[in-house]
Amino acid sequence: MKELVRSTIEVTDNTPDDQLAQPRIFGRWGLWLTLVGAVSLTSGMAFGYDQGVIGGALTFMQAEFGFDSFVEGLITSWVTLGALFGALAGGTLADKYSRKRTLIFAAYLFVIGALVQALAPSVEILILGRFIIGFGVGVASVAAPMFVAESAPAALRGRYVSGYQLAITIGILAAQFSDYVLSQEGTWRLMVGLAAIPGLLLLLTTYPVPHSPRWLISVGRREDAVESIRKTKGTWKLDEAVVEIEQELASEPNSKWSDLLVGGARRALKIAVGLAIFQQVTGINAIIYYSNEILADAGFETASAQAGASLIAVGMVNVLATFVAIAFVDRLGRRPLLIAGMTGMLVGLIGLSVTNLYESTTNDTHTIVGSLSIIWMMVFIASFAFSLGPVVWTIISEVFPTNVRAKGMSVATAVNWGAAFVLTLLFPDLIDWFGSSITFAILAGFTVLALWWTWANVPETKGKSLEEISEMFADDAARAEA
Numbered sequence: 001m002k003e004l005v006r007s008t009i010e011v012t013d014n015t016p017d018d019q020l021a022q023p024r025i026f027g028r029w030g031l032w033l034t035l036v037g038a039v040s041l042t043s044g045m046a047f048g049y050d051q052g053v054i055g056g057a058l059t060f061m062q063a064e065f066g067f068d069s070f071v072e073g074l075i076t077s078w079v080t081l082g083a084l085f086g087a088l089a090g091g092t093l094a095d096k097y098s099r100k101r102t103l104i105f106a107a108y109l110f111v112i113g114a115l116v117q118a119l120a121p122s123v124e125i126l127i128l129g130r131f132i133i134g135f136g137v138g139v140a141s142v143a144a145p146m147f148v149a150e151s152a153p154a155a156l157r158g159r160y161v162s163g164y165q166l167a168i169t170i171g172i173l174a175a176q177f178s179d180y181v182l183s184q185e186g187t188w189r190l191m192v193g194l195a196a197i198p199g200l201l202l203l204l205t206t207y208p209v210p211h212s213p214r215w216l217i218s219v220g221r222r223e224d225a226v227e228s229i230r231k232t233k234g235t236w237k238l239d240e241a242v243v244e245i246e247q248e249l250a251s252e253p254n255s256k257w258s259d260l261l262v263g264g265a266r267r268a269l270k271i272a273v274g275l276a277i278f279q280q281v282t283g284i285n286a287i288i289y290y291s292n293e294i295l296a297d298a299g300f301e302t303a304s305a306q307a308g309a310s311l312i313a314v315g316m317v318n319v320l321a322t323f324v325a326i327a328f329v330d331r332l333g334r335r336p337l338l339i340a341g342m343t344g345m346l347v348g349l350i351g352l353s354v355t356n357l358y359e360s361t362t363n364d365t366h367t368i369v370g371s372l373s374i375i376w377m378m379v380f381i382a383s384f385a386f387s388l389g390p391v392v393w394t395i396i397s398e399v400f401p402t403n404v405r406a407k408g409m410s411v412a413t414a415v416n417w418g419a420a421f422v423l424t425l426l427f428p429d430l431i432d433w434f435g436s437s438i439t440f441a442i443l444a445g446f447t448v449l450a451l452w453w454t455w456a457n458v459p460e461t462k463g464k465s466l467e468e469i470s471e472m473f474a475d476d477a478a479r480a481e482a
């Protein structure tokens with residue numbers, strides 16, 4: 001077996017085993033791993049683009065169809081609602097038809113939804129298009145991290161799933177950019193129609209990749225599973241890897257929804273759902289949504305000036321800080337990133353709260369307060385981008401045992417979309433009722449809770465195989481029951 005890895009690693013008799021087991025991104029099996037990465041990138045980009053594009057398109061849709069604020073709310077929120085239902089369906093589809101075919105299905109939904117929106121002759125059809133694309137986003141947000149986590153080698157798993165978050169942020173940035181450029185002409189149909197591109201790319205990248213080895217073994221296709229592992233992880237410890245998956249599946253053969261509530265799966269569910277909620281209630285989407293007002297306060301008066309500034313202060317910061325997670329998630333681990341990032345988010349929120357309090361109690365000029373607010377907003381977004389953003393998707397994709405992974409991820413992801421839906425709906429009301437200073441203080445309160453809860457409940461999973469993680473959780477559960 002040592003010969004097979006010789007081409008990518010300088011092997012000596014003293015080379016430790018764990019070093020041999022380290023996969024190389026550009027080695028013999030690098031092509032397949034690169035494709036797995038491409039699947040993660042394209043599905044994340046579709047997620048981000050569809051979530052981000054509506055901000056700039058709404059004004060022009062309004063001008064054409066002339067709808068009221070209720071309909072405006074529907075158009076905005078139906079992607080999130082569609083995603084909630086898509087996430088619920090995604091797990092069942094991924095188990096029944098495979099992770100790969102489920103992603104292909106989501107890709108078709110991206111393309112169809114984008115076209116329906118771009119060609120919509122009426123508001124009703126526009127809303128239908130938003131729902132179709134949202135459903136696709138939800139399905140993909142379960143299937144993509146699952147597929148990637150099951151296909152990537154343990155030593156690179158965090159980086160691969162964080163790559164998915166990087167793609168979400170690139171998608172949001174691309175949406176902001178197309179909003180900015182196309183807003184000169186007001187061509188909203190092109191803004192929403194461009195979402196077909198990541199959909200088409202997802203189709204192209206997903207077709208050639210092999211099925212995830214765990215899914216193949218779960219449906220009895222052992223030979224194909226061996227081939228899949230050979231392609232994506234190389235031949236080092238090939239038999240061990242297959243046997244490990246088989247043993248895990250054999251020890252927990254049934255998969256009912258209620259299986260999520262027993263043993264190691266129950267602990268996994270608690271961690272995944274907890275993190276899914278905290279990712280949203282600490283306010284990321286509300287802050288992104290609110291950024292234009294912060295920018296207006298800082299002196300960016302026109303819509304186009306705000307769009308340009310938010311491209312940098314929100315979009316670029318979000319993308320760049322995600323690289324920190326990619327660099328460190330498999331080296332430092334999940335926990336240190338989460339704790340450091342949430343501390344940074346807390347600083348940003350307290351800063352926003354205090355600055356807004358100062359603004360409301362003094363007659364200070366808007367511009368100084370606004371400029372400070374931009375800094376706090378950037379601190380918040382950067383801290384989210386290297387912690388709760390990527391690490392939550394990583395942990396959700398790795399904590400569940402294989403037999404209930406799809407169901408568990410479905411539940412956690414649907415909860416994540418549900419929380420996003422409620423918070424974005426409530427945020428403008430919270431600002432109306434309590435004012436912005438108290439609203440940011442409430443988000444800071446949730447962040448303190450998130451910090452404490454993570455500290456107490458989230459274990460380190462860096463470098464462990466998915467089977468080792470399952471074992472760790474099962475042992476903990478058994479010990480707790482004893």
Ligand code: BGC
Pocket residue numbers: 051165168169172279284285318388389390420
């Ligand atoms: C969250 C999204 C959020 C995005 C921002 C993702 O991890 O799930 O709700 O909009 O990060 O980058």
